[in-house]
Amino acid sequence: MKDKANGLEDRLVDFAVRIIAVVESLPDTKAGNHIAGQLVRSGTSPAPNYGEAQSAESRNDFIHKMKVCLKELRETLVWLKIIVRKPLCPPDRLAPVIQENDELISIFVKSVKTAQTNKDSERRGVSRPD
Numbered sequence: 001m002k003d004k005a006n007g008l009e010d011r012l013v014d015f016a017v018r019i020i021a022v023v024e025s026l027p028d029t030k031a032g033n034h035i036a037g038q039l040v041r042s043g044t045s046p047a048p049n050y051g052e053a054q055s056a057e058s059r060n061d062f063i064h065k066m067k068v069c070l071k072e073l074r075e076t077l078v079w080l081k082i083i084v085r086k087p088l089c090p091p092d093r094l095a096p097v098i099q100e101n102d103e104l105i106s107i108f109v110k111s112v113k114t115a116q117t118n119k120d121s122e123r124r125g126v127s128r129p130d
Contacts, residue, residue, distance in 0.1 A: 005054055008050065008107065009047065009050055009051060009054070011100075011104070012046050012047035012050050012069075012104070013047045015043070015046070015047070015097075015100055015101070015104060016043060016044040016046070016047045018096075018097050018100070019039060019040065019043030019044055019076065019097070020040065020043075020044065022039065022043075022080075022083070022089060022093075022094065022097060023036045023039050023040045023043075025089055025093070026039075026083070026088055026089060027088060031086070031088070032088055035079055035082060035083060035088065038075075038079055039076065039079040039080070039083075042072045042073075042075040042076045042079060043072075043076040043079070045068075045069075045072045046069040046072050046073055046076075046104070049065055049068050049069045049072065050065075050066075050069050052065050053065035053066050053069065059115065059118070059119045059122070060119070062115060063112060063115045063116060063119065066108060066111055066112050066115060067112055069108055070105065070108040070109065070112060073101060073104050073105045073108060074105060076101055077098065077101050077102070077105065080094055080097060080098050080101060081098075084098075
């Protein structure tokens with residue numbers, strides 16, 4: 001399980017680096033600078049937030065931190081869509097970043113659902129088979 005967590009953390013770090021590259025390519029305009037500031041915050045935060053989730057103090061804390069990652073990934077997707085629709089960056093450059101963002105969202109949706117199911121099972125006293 002640790003390797004899977006490390007793999008996802010590495011993927012999130014790589015995603016953050018890709019987001020930084022997008023931010024650095026945005027035009028030096030009022031809109032470009034505003035979007036750059038928002039995107040760099042939302043797009044780089046899932047990696048460290050996931051790191052925090054790995055050290056969660058309880059299942060509830062883990063679920064909360066994973067939901068924060070998911071929220072930030074969803075916000076990032078909206079900013080990327082704005083950049084494409086404006087357009088502030090060539091769409092072909094953003095397509096792989098948007099695809100990765102979608103895949104990460106899917107991973108976190110499933111992880112949160114699994115953690116919530118496990119929490120509910122524990123609360124009901126149902127044991128999970130190994």
